[in-house]
Amino acid sequence: MNNANKDFSWVGSQENFVDKPSVLQLNHILVGRYGGNSNAGQYKNEDGCSVWFNEKEDWEFIILLDAHNTSESAKKILEQFDNEKSPIKDLLSLPTNHQTFKRLEDKILNLFQSEEFLSVCREVTGETACLIVVRKDKYVWWFSVGDCILYLFHQELAALGQYQLNQRQFYEWIGQVNTFEQEVPCYTVGIRELRQGENRLFLTTDGLIECPNELYLNPIHIYNIFGNLNDDQSNIWSMLSNIKNNDVRDSTTVVSWKVNISKEATRPSNQ
Template identity: 75%
Template sequence: MSKSIEEFSWVGSQENFIDHPNLYPIKHVIVGRYGGNSDAGQYKNEDGCLVWLDEKEDWEFTILLDAHNSAESAQIITEQFFYHKNEIKHLLSLPTNHQTFKRIEEKILAIFQSEEFLSVCRNITGETACLIVVRKDKYVWWFSVGDCVLYLFHQELAALGQYQLNQRQFYEWIGQVNTFEQDVPCYSVGIKELRKGENRLFLTTDGLIECPGEPYSNPINIYNAFLNSTDKESIWSMLKNIRRNGVRDSTTIVFWKVTISKEATRASDQEASS
């Protein structure tokens, strides 16, 4: 295995971060965690995340999980992906072309639709939203079940009012209640070309955007939080702010920045950026 690969995984049942915001860097990726306020009634954290990255081969693979009723569903998903990590990392090491993300999607579907995984899900308590995001070369790809959110912050997109990539979907989960047990599983996928220059990828569970007072329900407020401080300072400020606002629900953020040197697609009557 390449020495440039970094791995990190966490589930809230291991450490809950209730009343204690936390930042954890993995190379250029920042994981922000806050378990919620105990004085608002919080007593457990059922979020989870997984981060793999390879700086040499220039990709990141992340999973963000927001479970309820227990953290078991988040735990079994991280375990399944670690079991299949060599196959996934092999796919990520291949040259980027029109088949790249299709192969990754097929592998993820094979994991979630396997009888072994479905059988495990039937015997746990609770279910989880699951957002999987891959950045490779100048593209970001996502696979989303449920209501975790993926934002892409770039000045050209912000000028047009675009911040959010996926649509939150309610009543979708993996676990005891499982979209992959249906006759037709419900999930969404997408691919977005990153713009030339600095791109910020920001994944979050819903504690951040449903915080009392809704300081971050509008994505422009998250975008603006990065304008006048470092990335770490910005994320730390968000976690402290939701703590002050009395948030109960847990929040997990996975963030990283990537600078793209290649030109991005433009309309035929637009000039390329300098």
């Protein structure tokens, strides 16, 4: 299924995908969802995600959420960003420079720290990890609360053993328990230059890496899957089928896409 040029938003309470893996193609972006195995005790899905992109302006904007207790906190975050979609897209259309990413960070912080949003969070049951990723031109930027994961796969980085961009942080959420209620909110922001050639961005909730038998705990196994001859959609199907066959209980949501960069990347002065 190919849904081109259409913003996408989903939360697990809408459709839980328990026992039913799904891979959705949104133009050049793939969204894989699996709610977990009912025979392992799973009956609900508290993940969520949102996907926006603009090929002409050369950017993607992804929100990935992994809630617990209920999916209410994930739903409220998606609603909040949907309400702010127009000004956020205006920022994403600006020239690619440090100030643009700084303004985006300020926008997101203002949203999460607004009294309106904080009061909404006080009324929900449960809380969520939240990973926001923007790819613009030859840069990838992220804003992370909690333990969702962002990987960057490129052969030059893989040769040096580098796959993961952000570090998982535990005891960090947005919702009923909320880092933005603290005197000093805890979150992570980062930005990296993409390498020349083919880059793959891969976001996942922790269901994929915490599956029994730890099939994908080491990111080299994810990297190698995309190195085979199958198409990307089949590769994600394969991962979701494998965790299903290993009786995974936790839900898994992945978002993945390729970016080809023609511009030269930074190299050491003696090369």
